[in-house]
Amino acid sequence: MNPMASTRRLFAWSIIIGMAAWLAAAGTAGAAALQSPMESVRSTIAQVIGILTNETLKQPERMAERRRRIEQVVRERVSYEEMAKQALGGHWLNLTRPERQEFVDLFVQLLRDSFAGKIDAYTDEQVLYLAELRDDRVAEVRTKLAGRKIDTLVDFRLADRSGTWLVYDVVIDGASVVRNYRAQFAAIIRDVSYPGLVKRMREKALLVKTFETPVAP
Numbered sequence: 001m002n003p004m005a006s007t008r009r010l011f012a013w014s015i016i017i018g019m020a021a022w023l024a025a026a027g028t029a030g031a032a033a034l035q036s037p038m039e040s041v042r043s044t045i046a047q048v049i050g051i052l053t054n055e056t057l058k059q060p061e062r063m064a065e066r067r068r069r070i071e072q073v074v075r076e077r078v079s080y081e082e083m084a085k086q087a088l089g090g091h092w093l094n095l096t097r098p099e100r101q102e103f104v105d106l107f108v109q110l111l112r113d114s115f116a117g118k119i120d121a122y123t124d125e126q127v128l129y130l131a132e133l134r135d136d137r138v139a140e141v142r143t144k145l146a147g148r149k150i151d152t153l154v155d156f157r158l159a160d161r162s163g164t165w166l167v168y169d170v171v172i173d174g175a176s177v178v179r180n181y182r183a184q185f186a187a188i189i190r191d192v193s194y195p196g197l198v199k200r201m202r203e204k205a206l207l208v209k210t211f212e213t214p215v216a217p
Contacts, residue, residue: 037139037158038132040077040165045127045143047073079166080108082159086168087181091194106201107181113204125152139165 035043048070051057057066081100084107085092095103130142137160145152155171169178188197 034163035165036132037134037141037156037165038129040158041141041143041156041167042129044073044077049127076164077167079159079161079168080104082166082168083107083178086178088185089182091185091189094194103198106198106205109205110181110201 051066051069051073054066056062057069081104084104085100087107088103092100092103125145125147128144128146130144133140133142139158139160141156141158143154143156145154153171153173156167157169157171158165158167169176171177185197188200192200
């Protein structure tokens with residue numbers, strides 16, 4: 001894969017969704033309930049970019065606050081359970097309720113670990129809203145991140161959940177985030193079984209947490 005394309009995809013995904021992975025639990029739906037899919041995506045991106053371009057919040061000592069504010073904006077817009085379900089594919093049907101919850105939690109941690117920090121690479125990309133396609137309770141909002149040298153197409157796939165449009169997949173330059181994870185998970189399950197996949201995800205989460213734990217003075 002072209003390294004530049006890979007970087008663009010990581011950035012485009014992380015700018016909207018990746019930072020929200022700090023919050024696995026769903027928030028209240030209030031403000032989003034009456035919005036169309038396009039309006040939901042547009043308002044979320046506008047708020048996120050507003051935080052990213054805030055000069056005060058760019059200071060290193062304000063990084064944690066910056067991320068918390070982004071989390072608060074995005075937390076109501078993502079269906080992590082639906083993302084995890086689609087990423088795991090048919091194996092989801094064989095899981096018990098506790099096993100499903102554990103997988104969702106590990107999947108959220110995986111997203112967090114994969115995209116944490118990428119959002120700080122934001123410069124001045126302009127977001128163009130191209131189209132909204134809707135079919136009953138699912139929708140796709142097509143956008144383009146217009147940069148100085150290169151553009152990135154970003155399509156948000158959403159589902160209507162009790163009047164709230166929640167993102168369950170993002171397609172970046174034709175590459176579905178959920179589909180990519182599904183291919184990776186399927187390959188690991190073939191090699192080491194589902195319990196083996198869960199073990200690897202636990203170990204990765206533990207390693208990151210250990211690495212991030214500050215050393216006492």
